[in-house]
Amino acid sequence: xxxxxxxxxxxxxxxxxxxxxxxxxxxxxxxxxxxxxxxxxxxxxxxxxxxxxxxxxxxxxxxxxxxxxxxxxxxxxxxxxxxxxxxxxxxxxxxxxxxxxxxxxxxxxxxxxxxxxxxxxxxxxxxxxxxxxxxxxxxxxxxxxxxxxxxxxxxxxxxxxxxxxxxxxxxxxxxxxxxxxxxxxxxxxxxxxxxxxxxxxxxxxxxxxxxxxxxxxx
Amino acid sequence: xxxxxxxxxxxxxxxxxxxxxxxxxxxxxxxxxxxxxxxxxxxxxxxxxxxxxxxxxxxxxxxxxxxxxxxxxxxxxxxxxxxxxxxxxxxxxxxxxxxxxxxxxxxxxxxxxxxxxxxxxxxxxxxxxxxxxxxxxxxxxxxxxxxxxxxxxxxxxxxxxxxxxxxxxxxxxxxxxxxxxxxxxxxxxxxxxxxxxxxxxxxxxxxxxxxxxxxxxxxxxxxxxxxxxxxxxxxxxxxxxxxxxxxxxxxxxxxxxxxxxxxxxxxxxxxxxxxxxxxxxxxxxxxxxxxxxx
Numbered sequence: 097x098x099x100x101x102x103x104x105x106x107x108x109x110x111x112x113x114x115x116x117x118x119x120x121x122x123x124x125x126x127x128x129x130x131x132x133x134x135x136x137x138x139x140x141x142x143x144x145x146x147x148x149x150x151x152x153x154x155x156x157x158x159x160x161x162x163x164x165x166x167x168x169x170x171x172x173x174x175x176x177x178x179x180x181x182x183x184x185x186x187x188x189x190x191x192x193x194x195x196x197x198x199x200x201x202x203x204x205x206x207x208x209x210x211x212x213x214x215x216x217x218x219x220x221x222x223x224x225x226x227x228x229x230x231x232x233x234x235x236x237x238x239x240x241x242x243x244x245x246x247x248x249x250x251x252x253x254x255x256x257x258x259x260x261x262x263x264x265x266x267x268x269x270x271x272x273x274x275x276x277x278x279x280x281x282x283x284x285x286x287x288x289x290x291x292x293x294x295x296x297x298x299x300x301x302x303x304x305x306x307x308x309x310x311x312x313x314x
Numbered sequence: 315x316x317x318x319x320x321x322x323x324x325x326x327x328x329x330x331x332x333x334x335x336x337x338x339x340x341x342x343x344x345x346x347x348x349x350x351x352x353x354x355x356x357x358x359x360x361x362x363x364x365x366x367x368x369x370x371x372x373x374x375x376x377x378x379x380x381x382x383x384x385x386x387x388x389x390x391x392x393x394x395x396x397x398x399x400x401x402x403x404x405x406x407x408x409x410x411x412x413x414x415x416x417x418x419x420x421x422x423x424x425x426x427x428x429x430x431x432x433x434x435x436x437x438x439x440x441x442x443x444x445x446x447x448x449x450x451x452x453x454x455x456x457x458x459x460x461x462x463x464x465x466x467x468x469x470x471x472x473x474x475x476x477x478x479x480x481x482x483x484x485x486x487x488x489x490x491x492x493x494x495x496x497x498x499x500x501x502x503x504x505x506x507x508x509x510x511x512x513x514x515x516x517x518x519x520x521x522x523x524x525x526x527x528x529x530x531x532x533x534x535x536x537x538x539x540x541x542x543x544x545x546x547x548x549x550x551x552x553x554x555x556x557x558x559x560x561x562x563x564x565x566x567x568x569x570x571x572x573x574x575x576x577x578x579x580x581x582x583x584x585x586x587x588x589x590x591x592x593x594x595x596x597x598x599x600x601x602x603x604x605x606x607x608x
Contacts, residue, residue, distance in 0.1 A: 197552035203560070212548040219524070219546030224556045228563035237563060263349070270555030280450050281525050281547035283351045283391045283427045292559030302559040311349070311393065 172208045172215045172258075174251040175223060177289075180238040182206075186250075189224060199224055203234035206289075212279065213286075215250035216258030216312065220286045222278060223250075227291040227302070236291035240265060240306045248287060248310050260287045260310035267293045267304045278307060285312035351391040351427035351446075352420065354401065356383045357463035357487075359532045361436040363406040364415070368430075371398040371419075382406045386463075386531045388429070388542055394422045401430045401441055416441050427544070429527070433487045435465065444489055446544045447525065451494045453551060456520035458541075459492045460484060464530045466513050466537050467506035472530065474500050480528065483507040497522035497549075502539040504530060513537040523547035 176183045189207040192198045200207035206225035213219030226234035246262040268274050278288050287310040294304030354366045366389075368378035378392055383406075402417035404410075418441040420428055427446040434440050444461075451457035460472050460481035469488075472481040474495065480502070481490050497520045504513040514537030520526060525544040530537060 191550065191552055195553035197556045199556055199558045209548070209552070211550040213546055217546070218543055220548070222548070224558055227559040228561060230560045231562040233563040234559075236558065268555075273555040275551060275554075276450065279523075279548040279551045281448050281523060281545035283353075283446065283448070283545045284349075284393060290556050290558065292557070296559070296561045296564030298561070301557055301561070302564070305555040305558070 170214050170217075170252055170254045171210070172221070172223075172250045173253050175206050176249040176251075177242070177246070178249075179243075179246045180241055182235060182238075184225070184235050186223065197222075197224060199226060200235075203229035206235050214252065215260075215287055216252060216256065216285055218283070218285055220279060220282050220288050221250070222288045222290065224290040227293065227306070236289070236306075239289060239291045239308060240267065240293055242289075242308050247313070248289070248308075250287070258285070258287075259313045261313045262308055262310045264309045265306070267306050269294070269304050270302075273305060274307060277309070286310065287312075349393050350396055350422040350424060352394050352399065352401075352422060353389045353391045353427075353429050354380055354383070355388040355429055355431035355529075356385050357431045357433050357461065357529070357531075358436060358439050359385055359463070359465055361385065361432065361439055364403045364432065365406050365408065366432075367400075367402045367404070367410070367414070368392065369400045369402075370394075371400065373397075379410075386529075386533070386540075388529070391427060396422050396424050398422075403432055403441065415439070418443060431461075431463075433463065435486075442487070446527070447492045448545050449492075450523065450547050450551075451525065454497065454522045455494045456497045456522060456524050456526065457492045457494050458520070458526040458528055460488075460490045460528045460530065462486055462488045462530045464504075464513070464532045464537050466504075466532055467509075469507035470513065470530065470537075471505050471507050472528065472539065473503045473505070476501070476503070481530075484530075492525070495520065497524075502528070504537045504539060514539065516540070521546065522549045523551070 171188065172186050174183070174185055184204070184206045187200055187202075187205055187207040188210045189198055189200065190210060197209055203226040206223050208215070209222040209224065213221040215221035215223075225236035225239070227236050227239070228234045242262050242265050244262055244264065248260040248262060250258045250260070252258065278290070289308040289310070291306050292302035292304065293306040294302055296302050352368060354368065356364060356366075363382045363384045366380040366383050370376035380389055383389075399420050399422055400417055401420060402414035404412060404414055416432065416439060418430070420430055420443045422428065425448065427448060429444040429446055431442050431444060432439060433442045447457070447459075449457075458480065462470055462481065462484040463486070464470065465486050469483045469485045470481065471479065471483065474480045478495065480493070480495075481488075484490060484507075499517065499519050501515065501517040503515050505511060506513060514533070516539035518541040520541070524546040527542045527544050529540045529542060531540065
């Protein structure tokens with residue numbers, strides 16, 4: 097079981113790396129006509145994205161291209177996790193009075209922490225959703241069933257989609273929340289999905305948070 | 315020619331970190347992501363374009379090749395599983411079977427990142443493994459270091475926003491330590507360490523929570539300062555966990571909460587029955603004896 101998992105991870109990694117190589121090579125070859133200045137590789141982070149970030153406008157036909165709205169900041173608008181049947185619009189999440197991340201206003205909808213990375217850009221993008229409402233399951237009810245290698249897709253307001261692969265699924269006590277794992281700086285384009293888990297303690301709520309980490313697929 | 319390779323201590327540190335993480339989370343449902351990152355850089359002003367190869371010791375199927383990498387080019391980060399890697403450089407277009415001009419090895423640890431750079435002038439060209447720091451800056455601030463890849467002066471000073479000294483007497487190929495700086499717009503002026511002339515100016519904007527390398531390059535008779543984003547974190551870090559559950563689908567508390575009390579009650583009941591089973595006949599016996607005595 098563990099061995100099979102390891103193999104699966106390994107082969108996905110290989111594919112991811114192989115694709116990343118292709119991208120890097122393409123980026124570098126593109127600069128072949130002249131000396132490619134650093135900014136082209138270093139500063140154009142959204143445009144130097146791996147092919148995992150693909151246009152989704154073709155599918156829906158409703159997204160305006162980024163050029164039509166040059167002022168608007170890119171935000172994630174929709175989350176899809178096929179293996180657990182999640183397909184939700186995303187609201188924007190901010191901090192509460194105590195500095196905590198305020199959860200989404202609706203149990204059926206996940207939210208994006210707007211002071212973190214935009215999914216597909218460098219850094220950890222953080223999405224949170226309820227595991228349940230007062231009456232039954234909510235949008236992230238099955239989040240803890242995700243496994244390494246599962247696909248997570250985030251559609252963005254610029255008409256592109258960021259495709260991530262799950263790297264870990266872990267449960268942490270809220271009183272020992274892994275702040276650096278979730279919000280800390282990363283060189284890669286990463287994603288965190290958060291919901292509640294563990295024992296429910298009435299008025300004190302759930303004891304734990306389930307944290308899923310994922311990295312941009314190549 | 316080899317430069318410092320600080321792989322082993324890093325790897326040990328990484329193992330310790332992984333070990334602690336595993337201890338801290340006994341409820342782990344899947345293996346943690348063990349990945350590190352490598353990027354490759356050409357920082358040698360007079361060295362022509364090169365092909366750079368990244369291969370893994372333990373994985374013959376793993377190979378990254380960057381073709382025609384010229385001075386000033388820094389690749390995006392490549393995700394890499396922990397382990398030992400070899401970086402080799404050949405002149406652009408040289409066959410893979412030809413001997414590498416340069417090669418070095420780098421030990422990639424979990425959750426760590428490295429810049430492997432061709433540094434120095436061509437005559438003394440070497441590959442250097444530079445540790446990239448992922449420790450977050452203080453809240454609201456950014457973090458940066460300076461890499462001097464310019465030969466415009468024997469040593470340079472880099473000033474930020476006129477007053478802040480970001481690099482002092484940095485010789486060609488020098489890398490400063492990281493320092494925390496305020497986030498927002500920054501302007502840079504590069505001067506020779508022994509003079510007041512201006513070698514070049516540049517500007518950029520630093521995001522809070524992000525980590526940067528400022529690369530000083532020769533650029534058409536001038537000196538440029540380019541900010542590479544080594545890593546990005548949240549601009550503001552929320553406190554604690556997230557309240558994302560209202561209990562409506564929690565395991566039925568009537569069962570969960572009653573399991574232990576029921577089990578305890580059952581044990582008591584069993585004990586009482588067992589004890590009773592022994593005591594009752596004795597009591598009967600006493601009664602019988604008592605009734606027989608008179």
